[in-house]
Amino acid sequence: MSKQISPIERSQFLNLFRAVAPYIYQHKGKTFVICLGSDIFSTKYFDNLVYDLNLLNSLGIKLVLVYGVSLPLTPSERVHKNPSNDPRVIDLECLQVAKVAAGNIYYQIQAAFSQGLPNTPMSGAEFKLISGNYITASPKGTINGIDYQYAGKVRKIDTKSLIQALSDHMVVVVPPFGYSPTGEMFVLSEEILSSEIAVQLQAEKLIYFVPLNQLPRGGSEKSAFSPCQIPKLLESMATDIPNQQIIQDYLLVSAEACRNGVSRCHLLPHSEDGSLLLEIYTHFGIGLMIVDDTISYIREATIEDIGSILKLLQPFEEEGILVKRDRRDIEQSIHQFSVLDYDGMLLATVMLDLYPQERTAEMACFSVAKQIQGLGEGKKMLQHIEKRALELGLTSLFVLTTQTTHWFLKNGFHFVNTDWLPLDRQKKYNPLRASKIMVKSLVEMA
Ligand SMILES: CC(C)(COP(=O)(O)OP(=O)(O)OC[C@H]1O[C@@H](n2cnc3c(N)ncnc32)[C@H](O)[C@@H]1OP(=O)(O)O)[C@@H](O)C(=O)NCCC(=O)NCCS
Known part of the structure; x- marks a missing residue:
């Protein structure tokens, strides 16, 4: 039986495929x-998330998965009823619980990654996980x-071994523990x-x-913020949202990571099916992104941009x-072209076209x-063009337009x-198209 694609x-x-490519x-x-x-392992879509991680891995992305465990309250925290107190005191009992929980989660991750994924496009795909004592802690x-007893801080990361494992196409799994040179273990x-x-x-x-x-966006429609905008975003966020402390911590840690050379940090809703793929493979994503300010900038075009410019113009030419x-x-x-480069994509x-003699x-x-x-990118x-024209000593800019007069007005x-x-432009004017001619004087701006 064969069914033709409509x-x-x-x-x-x-x-879709061309947009994702x-x-x-x-x-x-x-x-x-x-x-x-630790909450993510009990969500409805955890298996789907593992599937999506497998997919990313098969598309050549190197993955490091760092997981957490939920910890019991220490006796003092029970008395003071202060479960969100951070940093947490980790006593011996807490450490023992953390070890068992981390072991269980590690096996859960291994099992999930080892599924045959029958009846899915990933069927037959095999991925190897690796873990190790990559973290030295004090x-x-x-x-x-x-x-703080067994609560630790990172002293050193064995980056060389991590890079080696990633180059061997392993998915690296890192538990929330570090080890001291004296053989102690810290959470x-x-x-x-x-x-x-x-x-x-x-x-x-x-x-x-x-x-x-x-995810709360602090009343803003934006989904991308630079590290320096994070304090303002935190201020404008409603104070009664659930898990506010966690969001705040993630945002602050992300801003710091971005300042220290991580290209982009993302916060995604954990109970949304496919949030990882939607964030990574669509333009606007689904979560919050913290990114260096330089993600979007206007630059002069190069010959490498020709294909993208043609693609950008095509729908407007067709209309x-x-x-x-x-x-x-x-x-x-x-x-003579300028382009808006957004994260490597050309979006405007x-x-x-200069007429130097007429200074226009x-x-x-x-x-x-x-x-x-x-979104203000046209403006x-x-x-940008006005600034460039002024630098070239021009006194005006003009456009020929059929459908966009109001924007220019x-x-x-x-x-x-x-x-x-x-005169040269008059000769090329097409009366059949009957474009309106509009001018902006730059004299007052000079
Ligand atoms: C015209 C164009 C470049 C504007 O870019 P943009 O990034 O959408 O514009 P901005 O975000 O800076 O401005 C948006 C404002 O312009 C208005 N606007 C957008 N297109 C418009 C149009 N064709 N006519 C009138 N107003 C328009 C929007 O409604 C919005 O108004 P608001 O600020 O009151 O909400 C863009 O819409 C475009 O590429 N249009 C198709 C190609 C085109 O017409 N090019 C000009 C031919 S010479």
Whole structure:
């Protein structure tokens, strides 16, 4: 029995696969450190998460999984009813419970990764896990008169062995323990441990799962924040959200990791099926991302950008908003293009066609990818071009537009007749298209 793929399914599949392809390429060979808090092992979608981790591994991503265990309260914490007191005192009883819990979780992870995954596209795939004494720790010691006993802090990470295991295509599993050169064992906080490993490995991503369905964004629509925006985000967050302390800790640790060279940190809702894939392989993701400010910037185009510029312009040309240009046109004028580079993806462009004698230039091919329109990027591109025009000594900018007059009016352009255009441009004006000509004076800005 054979069933043909319908045209809609075919186009949906092709669009989806093509949209994901750049991310697959971008992440291949990169290291992701993933912190698995103790709550995640009992969530409904844990098996799906393991499946997704397998998938990432098969797509060439190097994975370090750092896990945590839930600890019993010490007698003093029971008396003071202060379970969220951090750092925790780890007494001997607590250490024993942590060891048993960590062993159980390790076997649970091994079992989950060893599933045959029948009837799934990962069927037959085999992944090897590895663990070891990668972490040297020392006791946290006595702080303000409190002896933290078996609570430890990271002293050294055996980065060489971790890198070796990752190059051998192993998934590295790190329990929340460190060992002292005298043979003692200390319990470590998994969020700090994962962040320190990510920093040492200069990982591409550090990922935390937060025990929430949806992440608070402090009233902002944004999902990406720079480390310096985190204090403000924390201030603006509602104070009554569940697990607020955990979110706050993760955000602060992430901001620190980012400052120390981890490219991106992500907080994902742990009970959302597929949150890992949605975050990594879609543009806007599903969680909160903490990233260095330099993720999005406007730069001059190079010949490597030609394919992406063509792709960006195509939908607007098909809608008749922009005049069609072929590869050759763009190749010849590539040095007149500016582009918005967002995390390696090209999401907006504009070309400056100079008329030096008239001290003006045409803004052509001005376009912002549909998925980010309305977020102010068009305005930023215009400001960039204005600055560039001023540096070139120009006194005005003009555009020819059929459908976007209101945007330009709002941004300081006014209508003029064809006579206004430089003579060379007048000759190329297509009356059939009947574009409106709009000009912005730069004189007041100079
Ligand atoms: C025009 C364009 C470049 C603006 O980029 P953008 O990033 O969406 O713009 P911004 O976010 O800076 O500005 C958004 C504002 O412009 C408005 N806007 C967007 N497109 C508009 C249009 N075609 N006409 C009128 N207003 C428009 C939005 O409603 C929004 O208004 P608000 O601030 O009141 O909410 C983008 O919409 C685009 O690429 N359009 C298709 C190509 C095009 O028309 N190019 C110009 C041809 S010369």
